[in-house]
Amino acid sequence: RAHVAAIEALNPKINALITVTAEHAIEAARASDAKRARGEAGPLEGIPLAIKDLFCTEGVQTTAGSKILDGFIPPYESTVTAQLKRDGAVFLGKANLDEFAMGSSNLTSAYGAVLNPWSRRNDPDARLVPGGSSGGSAAAVAARMVLGATGTDTGGSIRQPAAFCGIAGIKPTYGRCSRFGIVAYASSLDQAGPFARTVEDCAVLLRSMAGHDPKDSTSADRAVPDFAAACTRSVKGLRIGVPKEYHIDGMPAEIEKLWRQGLDWLRDAGAEIVEISLPHAGYALPTYYIVAPAEASSNLARYDGVRFGLRAAEKESDLRDLYERTRAAGFGPEVRRRIMIGTYVLSAGYYDAYYLKAQKVRALIARDFREAWSKVDAILAPATPSAAFAEGEGSDDPVQMYLNDVFTVTANLAGLPGLSVPAGLDPQGLPLGLQVLGRPFDEETVFAVGAAIE
Numbered sequence: 001r002a003h004v005a006a007i008e009a010l011n012p013k014i015n016a017l018i019t020v021t022a023e024h025a026i027e028a029a030r031a032s033d034a035k036r037a038r039g040e041a042g043p044l045e046g047i048p049l050a051i052k053d054l055f056c057t058e059g060v061q062t063t064a065g066s067k068i069l070d071g072f073i074p075p076y077e078s079t080v081t082a083q084l085k086r087d088g089a090v091f092l093g094k095a096n097l098d099e100f101a102m103g104s105s106n107l108t109s110a111y112g113a114v115l116n117p118w119s120r121r122n123d124p125d126a127r128l129v130p131g132g133s134s135g136g137s138a139a140a141v142a143a144r145m146v147l148g149a150t151g152t153d154t155g156g157s158i159r160q161p162a163a164f165c166g167i168a169g170i171k172p173t174y175g176r177c178s179r180f181g182i183v184a185y186a187s188s189l190d191q192a193g194p195f196a197r198t199v200e201d202c203a204v205l206l207r208s209m210a211g212h213d214p215k216d217s218t219s220a221d222r223a224v225p226d227f228a229a230a231c232t233r234s235v236k237g238l239r240i241g242v243p244k245e246y247h248i249d250g251m252p253a254e255i256e257k258l259w260r261q262g263l264d265w266l267r268d269a270g271a272e273i274v275e276i277s278l279p280h281a282g283y284a285l286p287t288y289y290i291v292a293p294a295e296a297s298s299n300l301a302r303y304d305g306v307r308f309g310l311r312a313a314e315k316e317s318d319l320r321d322l323y324e325r326t327r328a329a330g331f332g333p334e335v336r337r338r339i340m341i342g343t344y345v346l347s348a349g350y351y352d353a354y355y356l357k358a359q360k361v362r363a364l365i366a367r368d369f370r371e372a373w374s375k376v377d378a379i380l381a382p383a384t385p386s387a388a389f390a391e392g393e394g395s396d397d398p399v400q401m402y403l404n405d406v407f408t409v410t411a412n413l414a415g416l417p418g419l420s421v422p423a424g425l426d427p428q429g430l431p432l433g434l435q436v437l438g439r440p441f442d443e444e445t446v447f448a449v450g451a452a453i454e
């Protein structure tokens with residue numbers, strides 16, 4: 001009830017939740033109480049969560065932040081949310097997001113912007129973005145509306161909003177969580193993961209979310225370790241890599257300083273700091289912005305006015321007219337831009353020059369990491385190149401927005417786990433995050449390093 005009251009008080013201003021399911025949640029919480037009384041409590045019994053509105057939830061509207069899915073009520077539940085429910089979690093609502101998870105600001109949502117609960121010391125009225133695309137999830141946790149939330153991360157959409165909102169968030173290894181029932185953006189990059197106030201809480205949530213699922217052929221058939229236990233492991237003797245290519249031009253001094261501070265903390269805890277090179281890191285951003293839109297243009301072909309959500313047709317419409325009207329009315333400007341870029345890079349005559357080349361560079365980026373793992377056990381880097389920015393500060397320039405993802409997209413291209421840990425404040429009092437990357441399926445080391453920094 002305290003969390004429901006927080007939602008009632010804060011959501012009208014913060015707009016973190018598109019749909020609030022408070023009544024349903026209170027009923028579920030009562031059932032949790034009864035289970036607890038019978039000694040049958042699950043690991044998440046009664047824990048209030050928000051679910052990014054990209055996860056299909058049976059009987060509860062799922063919009064993906066788009067007008068084209070307005071009113072879409074899925075007849076089935078995503079595997080990740082089904083597992084959270086199985087373990088006792090209670091869902092308080094569906095969290096706002098950039099339309100189809102495309103963005104780093106939450107400004108592209110058809111359901112309005114989300115306000116970051118933090119504010120600048122010297123300019124408290126500036127409307128700061130929570131980051132994106134999982135901005136509603138991160139803001140809901142930061143504002144204490146819920147104890148945790150789900151997100152998805154295709155190029156940074158868990159790690160960047162976690163950093164902007166001063167909380168923890170992890171994108172696990174590609175294949176760790178099932179993508180079944182999650183609205184697809186770029187299928188070879190998309191992964192689900194949790195947000196919470198602490199690294200350990202993320203570990204607890206991830207254990208419930210992860211696991212093999214026969215309904216997603218890319219989900220890995222691997223045992224799910226006790227991630228929370230890994231949070232208390234010592235980092236003594238671990239080799240922590242510092243990629244020299246991540247010292248990018250124009251990085252604010254406070255981010256360089258925080259990064260050095262994080263390395264000092266790990267050194268003090270007994271870790272060894274090793275400089276490494278990821279020679280193709282500089283190509284990650286352009287590679288991502290070819291691969292992700294290409295896959296998106298294909299995935300979004302299904303929104304045609306026939307099967308899901310919005311149908312914008314005149315009585316006399318033929319099929320083509322129905323498609324055109326529905327897609328013109330249903331998709332916002334950023335989604336259209338991605339569909340056009342994706343269609344272009346996949347088209348005959350351009351495929352070899354763009355898509356195929358991007359796939360080759362993606363392989364080189366993954367190879368850089370494989371070589372790095374022979375020298376180090378984890379990598380420490382900034383999560384973002386800045387603290388939360390205000391609405392309007394570059395947000396109308398798409399390329400400027402894409403630059404926000406410079407430190408995050410590599411993990412998706414290589415399929416690696418990445419954890420964003422709140423690590424300090426900038427001179428305006430805004431949170432800054434550090435990012436821990438690890439070997440595929442070695443989230444345990446990532447959690448140990450993250451907990452040591454936190």
Ligand code: GLN
Pocket residue numbers: 101102103104132133152153154155156157158185292405
């Ligand atoms: N900002 C990136 C994009 O717009 C990443 C989004 C995501 O991870 N879903 O594509």
